[in-house]
Amino acid sequence: MEKDKKKMPGLALWLLRRILPRQDYVYLNGNFKDMYAHRAYTKGSFRARIWIWGEIIKSLPGFLYASLYWRITMFKNYFLMTLRNIRKHTLHSVINIAGLSIGMAVCLLIFLWVQDESGYDRFHANKNEIAQVYSEMLYSSGDSQLVTSSYYPLAKILKEECPEVREAIRYESASGLLLSHGEKQFTNDAVGLADPGFFNVFSFSFTQGNPDSALAEPYSIILTEKMAKKYFGKEDPLGKTITLLNDFDLFITGVIQDVPKQSSFQFDCVMPYLLKFAPDFQEPEHWGGNPLNTYILLHKDVNHFEVEKKITGIVEKHAQWETAKVTFHLHPLTKKHLYSPQGGGLIHTLLIFSAIALFVLLIACINFTNLSTAKAATRAKEVGVRKVIGARKIDLIRQFIGESLMISLVTLLIAIALMATFLPAFNELLGKQYSLRFLLKPVVFLGFLGIALFTGALAGAYPALYLSTFQPGNILKGLIRSRTKSSLRKILVVVQYSLTIIMVISTVVLFKQLGFMMSTDLGFDRENLVAVRMSQRMQESFEPFGNELKANPQVRSVTRSLQGPWHIGSTVSAVDWDGKPPDENVIMHWDYVGYDYFATFGMEIIKGRAFSRDYSTDQTEAFIVNEEAVKMMGMESPVGKRLSVFRNEGRIIGVVKNFHFQPLYHAVKPFVFMLRPGSGSLAFVRIRPENISGTLDHITNTMKQFDPGSPPSPIFFNDVLTNYIYTTERQARKIAGYFTLLALLISSLGLFGLAAFLAEQRTKEIGIRKVVGASIKDVVFMLSRDFTKWVLVSNVIAWPAAYLVMRKILERYAYRTHVGMEIFVLSGLAALFIALLTVGYQAIKSARANPADSLRYE
């Protein structure tokens, strides 16, 4: 017992082993044991225990200092050497630090973006058990189509019949609805329509009200704090009402915190999904696709694949689909933001930009490596002396790696400053609100530090290995000279330029493709076409609204439709015509449109006629199809033929020339128009090219007149394309453009430094050549010959690679711009030109020097 009492606690012993200086561990450990035993003996083991812990904590700084004593001394020396070297070789240091900080700043920006985008929807408690249900239609033709829109009865049936599903809900977003409370009327709130289980599936935190019963009543509404403040100010909103469309009074049953930015769902309020079927609440039972989404909450550790099979089976029993075979799939919530079920998605953009950022950083690291090895001779004496005094190879490697790490940490500060400068522009481009405050997030802070350390290690690895192998005997005898013809250096320059050329070519292709998409003939006139998203009030009084618009002589015509031909995704498979093979499943895209649709868009009716007010039957039994549909149906003379869509019997009255109703990723597909002058939330206005701003004012005023509550402003069709449809392309073009310029800049800087160094080394050679009779031209040629060769080799490597990259870029577009050989040649020539310009400056400077100066000394 006595002996045990005197024994130190195991953890304390373990800790001492860690912290005691190695050289005196045995004695110090002994001392501690003695003192502990003494205390335990005289004052009891409890007091001794307290004492030992206090002692360890108090001793820690002293021991650390003693253990690191020599390292601190050496570190001071290394630090001094680094500073001296930076100062001594100003040009090299500036090139290195400038290149690295630009490369790093680019990486920091992209990192900030990537970490933000990959953090979406992570705040839900059940995030791993939530999935969106989507379906895939398989047609007899072998085509398949993914459908993310869902079916009204799906959620209910899944909840009842699929045991793995804990909860299933429908969600649909709506906008432009008129909401009011007394005097306060707004149409600009984003509305979510959801089944009562919504708040059990998703974790939005309630500040008032009960999540379980929040949406149970059909006439209820949940507000976000922001919206509650907008309507009620400081009043308590709970129990008050919000009026929907001047018709339904909705009781406020809860208030939730504002929806986080990193959420795929963005809404200001949530209403029960049943409201869609107010006032009689007759839910449609049919299995037709509708623009809602179905989300399910699964039990833990359920195999998604099994559930998919089960759902497919369950639905098959309920829905008698004749036209297509439908299978169901799950899309996990955590993937919703980055991956789209169709494949691709934001993740592609992120990957591409991460790659580009890494390229830029790599190019900067190559500069560092090249310049460090090139000027190795200037460090050789230092290496020799250190080795003679007793430095091992590992010490030298440590020193040089440490040096580049130090530089990269300094660079990090500059890079952060650079990044802060470009952050506003970056934010505007991506529509984000990043700020330097993000640095306080541990992920971001550590990520930045990681990038800096990675850069330092990458850039310093080879120089460290190279410098540390010098033989002290040779160095001190003066036998070593930096090898001017280093094959590695050649390879690195070639790699650098290949990367740069690939980036240049890819960027040019991106520019061309976007230009192509913005200028190609869509099958209608996209210029001077204005789109207006109408609020409920404007929709209800569309006739007078249109007439008021047309009162302005600059407005040529007005029409309305359910969807905009920038992206019409709705399809119908319930299509029938005379002579349709019975087992053939087909789909057609469709849209409800108003009168004057074809005239407003400038679409060409090649057979038959457009919808007309003169025929009252047009509203019920007339179809206009596109050429592709005619081709699919195999009709010789389509006009007047029977067609049935959504089981509505009718006749084809016209054929419209093929037009693009989706982004150019997709080929033109069969399409059918139906006339519904009373529906559709989009108005399209064709205006004359004169006095455009005046016309726009007229449109805005008319909108205000029909709905004073701040409706969204009119927007040009082309702006819809650039701002909402081809956003990725627009962002990619800008970012890739800037990054490519930076890559060019950094590689030119590196080449400039290298050329300066090589010219300096050949000063004497140049002097002798000139004395013997070489002209300035000869010397310039001699100096730039090598570089020209390298850049040409880079072209040879870069072209096939760039071709593959280009193919990958253009792969997703069904309609592509033509990229000829000339782009490759021109990009290569541009790179060569810039390289020669940088090298040429050095070459001419050295060639013009007076040989007497370079040969006089010695």
Next chain:
Amino acid sequence: MKVFTKKEEQILLSIYHLKDKAYLIPIREEIKKYTGKEYSVGTIYAPLNRLHVYGYLTTYIEKPDTATGGKPIKYYRLTKSGYAALAALKKQNEMMWEGFKTPAFED
């Protein structure tokens, strides 16, 4: 000559007083005896090690015997330059303390 910190001075003097019984624990006790301040082991060890590195102290190891519980002990001893440093320190201190007396205060 190097200027010693107070702690280093105390350690050097303690070793001088302890003669050939100077190792970490007694040094600590000795300083406590004179100043009343109990330093932790680490705070003593760091300057002790530094003084050793600078060559003011040498060390020798005493092999364990049964009395010490079987642990080897590292003893410290002043070197020639250690003595010289202490002598210089003494001279310095005496010069600085020269003629010191507390003036008479009114209250």
